[in-house]
Amino acid sequence: MMARGMMELKDHTSALHDARHWFVLLRDDAASAADRAAFAAWLAADPLHRQAWTETEQLWRRMDAVVPVLRAREPLRDAVSAPLVSRRGWLKQAAAAALVLGGGTYLATAPAFMADHRTAVGERRVIALSDGSVVDLAGDSAVSVAMESGLRRVTLHHGQAYFQVAPDAARPFVVAAGNGEIRALGTAFDVRRGQDSVRVAVSEHAVAVTLDGRRLEAVRLDEGRALQYGADGIGPTTAADIAALLSWRQDRLFFQEAPLGEVVADLDRYRPGRIVIADAAVAALPVTGFFHTAQAEAALQTIAATLPVRLTRLTDRLVIIRAR
Known part of the structure; x- marks a missing residue:
């Protein structure tokens, strides 16, 4: 029974991951007719997919109530430059963030509660x-x-x-x-x-x-x-630079041409809140650097200053990284 339960959890987790992907994709103006047809086929393929889609839509509706509050408390400004982002761009970023925070945090840690x-x-x-x-x-x-x-x-x-x-x-x-x-x-x-x-x-x-x-x-x-x-x-x-890979044991993080997505995942373990990368191209950008784990926020600022990316803060703990 335990094995069956874990398998069901894994299937549900996978379906939610796919649903979040479709949700963000279909709200992009660049979504094509082929994208929508592929989504329809995915939705019809398994009852789990429809359930995951329903949960994802419910999560977004809950986020609708939070969005005006966040905008009132903290006007959304770029961390490097000052202008406000457009409502459309802000909503897309909020959608991605909400789905990561609302669903991803639980999904990443679900097996770990025991x-x-x-x-x-x-x-x-x-x-x-x-x-x-x-x-x-x-x-x-x-x-x-x-x-x-x-x-x-x-x-x-x-x-x-x-x-x-x-x-x-x-x-x-x-x-x-x-x-x-x-x-x-x-x-x-x-x-x-x-x-x-x-x-x-x-x-x-x-x-x-x-x-x-x-x-x-x-x-x-x-x-x-x-x-x-x-x-x-x-x-x-x-061949690996083992000393560099193990530098976290001395409270250091060393990266040599590492994808930004990997770097952000490491920084997330040492910084309160969550860092979300807006698209795959940005996540693939190479990073070389040496950071102290106690200064993860400073590392984030250094990344923004040296890569063609900019930071958008939804709150003091939630940061979106997107192309400059």
């Missing part, structure tokens, strides 16, 4: 496990731990964690994250779970990475290397 260990935004925690292993948990992250007679299993629900594994040949140490597993081979390694992919970086010895339990297709990842995996499979192993 987590054994979690951290708040800006918090770091070192967790000593009963077998002698140690987990360093980054801000806004959550893990569950299951120590059994023949297996040690940690599930990273969201966020980032560094694992220093105590040797125990009789009990393999496995980290589950997204649609994959990382099996320790006497090692220390870092796992970062993003929205669409998981990054693994090894600082000591090696790990074996598999997708969906297919151990015969395991990819060995050796010390000093990293890879990413997700719905499209396991990516190539690459």
Whole structure:
């Protein structure tokens, strides 16, 4: 029954994600007849889709009541320049923000409400496990731990964690994250779970990475290397600057040609509120920089000053990043 319930939650979560995508797309003036036909086909394909669409519309109607209040309390101004954005542009941004905040926050953390260990935004925690292993948990992250007679299993629900594994040949140490597993081979390694992919970086010895339990297709990842995996499979192993990838453990964030979407996801773990990127092209912009986790707001201002983007603040905690 528990497995069935989790599967239903996963299906519902996926449908809500798609519904939010359609909602924002169809309210764009650039939406085409083909877009609307594709939406109609999606809506008719599954009762879950219609339910998710109804919930999304209800969320937007609730936001209608909030929008005038926000405008009265905090006139919406660009964080870099001063002019007010148009009503149409503001509503589009509010729609995206409302759907992310109203639905995305819950969806991202839904499995984590039962987590054994979690951290708040800006918090770091070192967790000593009963077998002698140690987990360093980054801000806004959550893990569950299951120590059994023949297996040690940690599930990273969201966020980032560094694992220093105590040797125990009789009990393999496995980290589950997204649609994959990382099996320790006497090692220390870092796992970062993003929205669409998981990054693994090894600082000591090696790990074996598999997708969906297919151990015969395991990819060995050796010390000093990293890879990413997700719905499209396991990516190539690459040489990695491990010290830079682990700089968060010294309250620093280092990025080398990293997509802005990835940078924002990390900053969100150290800054109260939420940062929303308006479109995929902006999310793909490369970022190189070195930031202190206690100065995430300053990092955001630096990004706006050095990239062709601008910041729009809906409230003091909600920021939209869009093309300049």
